[in-house]
Amino acid sequence: MKSVAFSYAPAHEIGDAQAALGHDGIKLVSGGQSLGPMLNLRLVRPSGLVDVSGVEALRQVVETDGAVRYGAAITHAEIEDGLVPDATGHWLRYAASRIAYRAVRNRGTLGGSLAHADPAADWVIVMTTLYATALVHRPGVGEVRIPMEDFVTGAFRTALGPQDVLAAIEVPRPGKTASWGYWKYTHQEGEFAKASAAVFVDSDTTRCRIAVGALGRQPVLLREPDSVISGAVSPSQALGDALPDMSAADLRLHAIALAKALEQRS
Secondary structure, three states, X not given: OOOOOOEEEEOOOHHHXXXXXXXXXXXXXXXXXXXXXXXXXXXOOOOEEEEOOOOHHHOOEEEOOOEEXXXXXXXXXXXXXXXXXXXXXXXXXXXXXXXXXXHHHHHOEHHHHHHHOOXXXXXXXXXXXXXXXXXXXXXXXXXXXXXXXXXXEEOOEEOOOOOOEEEEEEEEOOOOOOEEEEEEEOOOOOOOOOEEEEEEEEOOOOEEEEEEEOOOOOOEEOOOHHHXXXXXXXXXXXXXXXXXXXXXXXXXXXXXXXXXXXXXXX
């Protein structure tokens, strides 16, 4: 199957993209690794695409003492290859290297993945666990900061308004003693996760978070992560408490993913 006919135009500034979104049927495209297959299957039928991959403001990386701000058009491969600084030391590079295949990582972008908000996507759960913040350009308002746990609101749903553009993602620098683990279950390399979990502990900042993903919705943050990390509560019990509407059988792979993430924490 092939896509419906649509117009195509590059954006040169964020304002160009916002103006284009004011017209019916326009969608933004960056790497196109998620949108492309959906176009070919006619799951989406836009009247036009506006390419934001070359917008300079979306390609910038800004470092501060406390965080690194990544432009939304930074590719997975640029993170994986260390072409941009890793706010966490090496965790982002590890996560990027596990995304799909190299051909996808060469084109796919950080912001594109988060704006698409696939429940099984790597960056959705990783950025939620690491206390990242989405920096959104909103017409008439300017930059709006949205914590990642509030940015992804459901399966393929975000807090983006009709003319909002995700401009950057800010990742806090963890303390020197912080630890992190991430594990996902796939049938074979390159597939989307069937279950995923990430663990983050930072005693320097008292931040502690466990997220479970690939649930057909936004990641679930466990309410008492300390109990799971200490071993007082098992992964299965914690997941059962957090997701009472799902059976233990439905959560079996997620419990394994959480146990593996805890084991891999470093």
